[in-house]
Amino acid sequence: MCAPSRTVRWTMNLEAQVQAYADRLGRPIIVFDVEFNVIAFSVHDRDVDHARLAIILSHKGSSRARESIREYRVGQADAPVRIPPLDGGMTRHVAPVRHEGQLVGYVSSTIPDETPDEQLAEDDAIREGRAQIGVILAAMALGHREDEDRALRLVTALVDGDPAQRTRAADELLTGSLVSPVPHYTVITLSTPAADANTATLRLVLDRALSVIPVFPRLKAVGAVIDGEAVIVVPYEIDRQRLAALLDIPAFSELHAGIGGAHSPLTDAHHSRREAGIAARGAAVDPSRGRIVHWDELGLDRILLQLPLQELSTSDLPAPVQRLLDNQSGPDLAETLEAYLDCGCDAQRTAQELHVHRSTLYYRLDRVRAIADIDLSDGSVRRELHTALRVATLAGLR
Template sequence: MNLEEHVQAYADHLGRPIIVFDADFNVIAFSIHGEDVDHARLAIILSHRGSSRARESIREYRVAQSDGPVRIPPLEGGRTRIVAPVRHDGHLVGYISSTIPDDLPDGDVVEDEAIRESRAQIGVILAAMALGAREDEDRTRRLVAALLEGDGDQSIRAADEMLTDRLISPAPHYTVISLSPPPRADVNTATLRLALDRALAAIPAYPTLKAVGTVLDAEAVLLVPYEIDSDRLSALLDLPAFTDLRAGVGGAHATLADAHRSRREARIAARGADIDPSRGRMVHWDDLGLDRVLLQLPVEKLTPSDLPAPVQRLLAAQSGPDLAETLEAYLDHGCDAQRTAQELHIHRSTLYYRLDRVKAIADVDLADGVMRRELHTALRVATLAGLR
């Protein structure tokens, strides 16, 4: 008998529908039953995962430590549930959940020998599935690492194997997304793995195209054969579990063997999100502009003395931070005084006064194009280096 047959036999013996979860509360199988639709059960099946409240109650009632089924009271207007642990060789591999009438006596939910044996058989199948999933995960990690971190020949061989075995869909181009925490954040591998799973399920712009991903060190890496849906990726980062993560999106590259280039770009973009919070928590390589170069510098090692002398003088002045902001806005707007004043919500006479102060303190000529380029670049470097 396969898993579905064991599950249906178990449900038929109980006389009520069941849902089978793995140890991580993912829906693995469910029985068919002719009774009225249980909307809570249907919602779980459609979402492929137990609700957070249901998972908390299973932990609260210590189902994992029980030898048999545990009765769990109704949650938020739902129905009473019976949840039994599923084990193989003493190791927890899943749960079997069913609903019962609230007034059903405890004696009517005790397992007989046939049900216990059926639960054990389901445990054997779940253990085999978990082993296969771990082997698949290990293989995926090996191939993605070889593709993104190996030399030219390794990358080509890994790309060929991934395409031949349909681990990823063939496509005109491939993009890498890097999900990672800032260096100071305490984010564990389990959170990265959860973010990876959610991203693979939530962000595809073309669901028929298969993406692949894995966790490499402290980074969740997604390799996708389609254009990134930025709104979906932003929504993922907004989930409470992922508030410490940043996303860097690399450029699109024409062959899978060149995906390592996109990974490099994605990591630089993620660094941009880390160093300059004004960019937001998701940064695209294509939007970096000059920062493509600047973010590859060891900016964290720079000191004020590394900046050009005019910028040093400006930042050292008492009103330096405000004047630097005004100057940067002026340069950002192509030295257009009217647009700059509108952006800063000040009168043009105020802007001209501030620019005169900049000229006097920094000892510069803002009509000099070379000087404007030097000031603009140096102010950006100072921002990325945390010097202003």
């Protein structure tokens, strides 16, 4: 049976078990996995408290609630633990959920502060109900790990394998309905400039990105965390606004994204993967581009970003640029020169861009000519200067 059908079956069984457990307790409950993600919650007749509503809507327990569950060592307890109110909320009754002795989650409910302990005593039916929830949570966790392993194997083969491996991976992804069949595919990479990328953060952003960034939500994307970055194969197109909103979440504030071009068929997704990696490098080395960089917008940087930038030094730059950057006023003059070249050597437009008087611009350009010993009327010199200044920026030399 394919993974989606298995997941649906587990979810239906879990919902039934959770509701039966809540009915036996006589109060609504929320079920978390060991990472405090909301897995299920019961229905109820009375008004829901604000804290519970916030948890349900965010699909995640609050950081303060997670800390209190750890503080009261619920994971090591043999029975439910009473946790005092937090920040004006209600008292919580939190029970560990285990399967074969392994912690697989928590069941949480709120109770009136004055509830005596004897009213919270468990009977065999409640304990058995929690055990049944544990069986399902363990099965879901195992299935999730199996799905992750399968996705890692197939996506790695698709974007990094040889032609035969790419063909087999594409066939399995399509026949297994792990990715939707469409005219073309785009690869996106999500990573952090830090050498020690947080795998948990990458897995979390991967899970969310799979469901939010395809332009058409009904189309199924597939992804995996490979070598310290989340790699996602998206059918058709990426919704950049939803991607930007995702990266605006505080937990993902250190991440940046590279978006490759669209390629067809699926076996050619490795080309988009390569392009996405180059675009991501652009986001990492040039913050002025922003945290989301698209291959289609790179221009000349498509080539420059493939240079061994980390190995370059000022001595690798053309002599005029070296002289300019070595001068005390070099950084400001280099900025003026680059703006002038960006504006097609249009003095009026450059002055407007830099918010300076035209006479000030002419003075600065004369200083550039004198220090670098160059003729700005020579087109080949302008090309050399423009390219060298861009390389210096990407290599962090200015």
